[in-house]
Amino acid sequence: MYLSVIKVSVPVAEVVGVEEGRVEILPRKSVEDTDKDFTVFYVKRSSSGSSYGLLWRLGRIQFSCPSRVLRDQWTKHLRTALKTHSPLRPNRLLVFINPFGGKKKGRKIYHSLVAPLFELAGISSHVIVTERANQARDHLLKKDLKGFDGVVCVGGDGMFSEILHGLIGRTQQEAGLSENDPTVALQPCPLHIGIIPAGSTDCVCYATVGVIDPVTSALHIIIGDSQPLDVCSVHQASALMRYSVSLLGYGFYGDVLAESEKHRWMGPLRYDYSGTMVYLSNRSYAGIVQYLPADPLLSSPRDRTRCLSGRVYTHVEGRFRCVSLTCMSSSCPKSPLGLSPSAHLADGTGDLILVWDTHPLGFLKFLYRHTSTQDQFDLPFVEVHRVKAVRFSLPSEMTNEQKMATPFLCGLCCSKVPAKSVWNCDGEILSSTEILCRIHGQLVRLYARGIEEGAAVHNCGKENDKCQMGCTLIK
Ligand SMILES: Nc1ncnc2c1ncn2[C@@H]1O[C@H](COP(=O)(O)OP(=O)(O)OP(=O)(O)O)[C@@H](O)[C@H]1O
Numbered sequence: 001m002y003l004s005v006i007k008v009s010v011p012v013a014e015v016v017g018v019e020e021g022r023v024e025i026l027p028r029k030s031v032e033d034t035d036k037d038f039t040v041f042y043v044k045r046s047s048s049g050s051s052y053g054l055l056w057r058l059g060r061i062q063f064s065c066p067s068r069v070l071r072d073q074w075t076k077h078l079r080t081a082l083k084t085h086s087p088l089r090p091n092r093l094l095v096f097i098n099p100f101g102g103k104k105k106g107r108k109i110y111h112s113l114v115a116p117l118f119e120l121a122g123i124s125s126h127v128i129v130t131e132r133a134n135q136a137r138d139h140l141l142k143k144d145l146k147g148f149d150g151v152v153c154v155g156g157d158g159m160f161s162e163i164l165h166g167l168i169g170r171t172q173q174e175a176g177l178s179e180n181d182p183t184v185a186l187q188p189c190p191l192h193i194g195i196i197p198a199g200s201t202d203c204v205c206y207a208t209v210g211v212i213d214p215v216t217s218a219l220h221i222i223i224g225d226s227q228p229l230d231v232c233s234v235h236q237a238s239a240l241m242r243y244s245v246s247l248l249g250y251g252f253y254g255d256v257l258a259e260s261e262k263h264r265w266m267g268p269l270r271y272d273y274s275g276t277m278v279y280l281s282n283r284s285y286a287g288i289v290q291y292l293p294a295d296p297l298l299s300s301p302r303d304r305t306r307c308l309s310g311r312v313y314t315h316v317e318g319r320f321r322c323v324s325l326t327c328m329s330s331s332c333p334k335s336p337l338g339l340s341p342s343a344h345l346a347d348g349t350g351d352l353i354l355v356w357d358t359h360p361l362g363f364l365k366f367l368y369r370h371t372s373t374q375d376q377f378d379l380p381f382v383e384v385h386r387v388k389a390v391r392f393s394l395p396s397e398m399t400n401e402q403k404m405a406t407p408f409l410c411g412l413c414c415s416k417v418p419a420k421s422v423w424n425c426d427g428e429i430l431s432s433t434e435i436l437c438r439i440h441g442q443l444v445r446l447y448a449r450g451i452e453e454g455a456a457v458h459n460c461g462k463e464n465d466k467c468q469m470g471c472t473l474i475k
Contacts, residue, residue, distance in 0.1 A: 010040075012086075013086050014042055015041070018038060018041070018079055019031070019038065019041070019120070020075060022034060023060075025041065026116060026215075027112075035068045036064055036065045036066070036068055036071050037065070037071065038065070039060060039061070039062050041058055041059065042059045042060075043056050043219050044059030045057075053206075053209060053210020054216075056216040056219045086223060088192075089222065091122070092123070092147050092148050092149055093123055093149065093194070094126050094150075094152070095126065095127045095152040096135075096163065097129045097155070098153070098158075099129055101154075101159055101198050102156055102200045106155055106196075109198045110127070110154045110198075113215055114196055114214055117215070118222065126148075133162075134162060136153065136162045136163055136166060140166025140167055141166050141169050149192065150191050150192035150194055150221070151163055151191055152194035152447075153193070153194070154198050155196075155199050156197070156201050157199060157427055158199065158428075161427075167193065168231065172187060182436050182438060186233070188443050188444070189443065192226065194217065194447040196217050204328075206333065207246065207345075208345065208446050208448040209449075225448055227447075227448040228346040228445050229346060229444050229445065230344075230443065231440050231444060232439050233437065234423075234435050234436070234437050236436075242425045242426075242428060244437075245327050246328055246330045247324060247330050247424060248325040248423060248424070249423070250285070250287065250320070250324075251320050251355075252279075253322055254322075254424045256275050256278050256424070257422070259278055260274035261429070279363070279364070279367070281417075283417060283421075284320060286394070286398065288315070288391075288394070288395060289352070289354060290392075291313060291387045292314075292390070293386065293388070294349035294386040294388050313391065318356060319357040320354060320355060321357055324339060325387070326338075327343065329343045335371055340384065346441065348388070348442065349387060349439055349441075350386075350387055350388075351386055351387070352385045355382050356383075358381040362379065366382060387439070388438070390436075392433070398419060402420065421433075
């Protein structure tokens with residue numbers, strides 16, 4: 001007969017909680033109250049089965065001591081170690097649940113999968129189930145937030161955006177800064193944001209955690225992981241329009257969003273349908289793009305370094321299939337490496353992607369490459385620049401009538417092709433076409449850690465394991 005001993009090493013930072021007795025938490029809590037036993041819960045990794053991130057699960061080990069006194073000493077010391085080793089672990093969280101997000105399972109996801117883990121970790125949470133859009137944003141702007149370490153949203157990207165706007169707005173109010181001033185240096189938010197994915201689009205969660213999985217996200221929150229994130233402010237003249245973290249897209253991406261809004265009844269399928277329809281309409285739009293290049297020595301979206309002598313705006317003008325700006329890779333299950341695979345989450349820059357007008361097959365190739373590991377920038381009609389700010393305007397020869405016209409007309413059933421598109425700002429249509437965008441470095445912090453080593457092929461291009469910009473190089 002062979003006896004095998006399994007050795008498990010767990011960093012203190014990844015211990016979730018310690019309970020007296022023989023305890024089980026998920027799928028249901030059960031406690032066998034014995035005198036000499038205790039149970040340690042920790043973060044256990046498992047493959048997600050997909051090509052991207054790692055799933056985190058609640059691991060569990062039971063220990064038996066010779067006496068109750070010794071057992072109590074162990075549990076006391078372990079609990080103290082958790083507090084001292086991980087100062088960013090939250091004690092109190094404000095949780096907003098969107099009961100209508102995605103498949104309308106937000107409440108169930110929170111109460112069955114997340115709340116038991118928070119309880120195990122000794123986190124107290126104040127839960128608000130929203131009754132209307134923008135309730136979470138308004139709460140964050142106006143209500144007392146004292147005593148909270150972080151804000152958690154249970155929902156999709158729209159819900160995250162509400163939290164983002166509420167927290168940034170509140171922080172600037174308290175600092176006496178005007179968000180409408182596009183030149184102001186915004187104050188970073190003191191509260192962390194946690195995302196429990198429960199929407200129909202969970203791109204921010206995917207790009208910052210690597211998987212769309214409520215238990216994985218809850219465990220990142222519990223152990224107090226901290227991932228800074230750049231945010232792009234979008235102004236029209238001297239009025240703030242919105243903040244964006246993932247996609248700000250004009251042309252193709254704007255048209256797809258506008259078209260998909262007309263077919264909400266189709267559910268998530270509406271994006272595939274609208275993408276096909278907009279592609280078939282074969283449009284390009286005239287525009288002027290001015291961009292402020294980032295320091296090329298800091299980082300580059302391609303691996304070739306370029307030297308720029310001055311810190312002045314570069315001006316390009318012409319017809320574009322699309323103009324996109326992203327502060328993160330914007331990866332999602334359909335595009336595992338994302339819009340800009342080497343974009344950093346927290347280096348204070350964004351990647352500007354200019355896709356010049358081209359023949360339909362060329363554009364199809366560009367779109368198709370997003371679903372594979374082929375370089376979508378390695379095409380003669382595509383340019384990518386790492387930038388700090390971008391201005392977009394319409395050509396002066398466009399008539400006022402064209403500039404003021406309803407931005408989106410269906411080019412398939414309407415005979416007149418529209419002269420301008422709309423901006424898609426993280427899934428919301430902007431009411432202005434002429435905008436100024438500025439990247440604010442590390443304006444918010446998420447309970448996340450980027451994509452973990454061993455989780456995916458990530459083309460970061462940095463030599464060190466953990467690049468300073470918040471991305472992890474996967475070997
Ligand atoms: N109780 C509510 N009733 C209606 N809308 C709400 C409520 N709570 C939040 N919202 C709004 O619902 C929008 C979508 O929410 P969320 O991102 O959670 O779900 P989603 O299914 O991913 O969204 P989408 O329908 O945009 O794909 C958000 O912009 C949010 O402001």
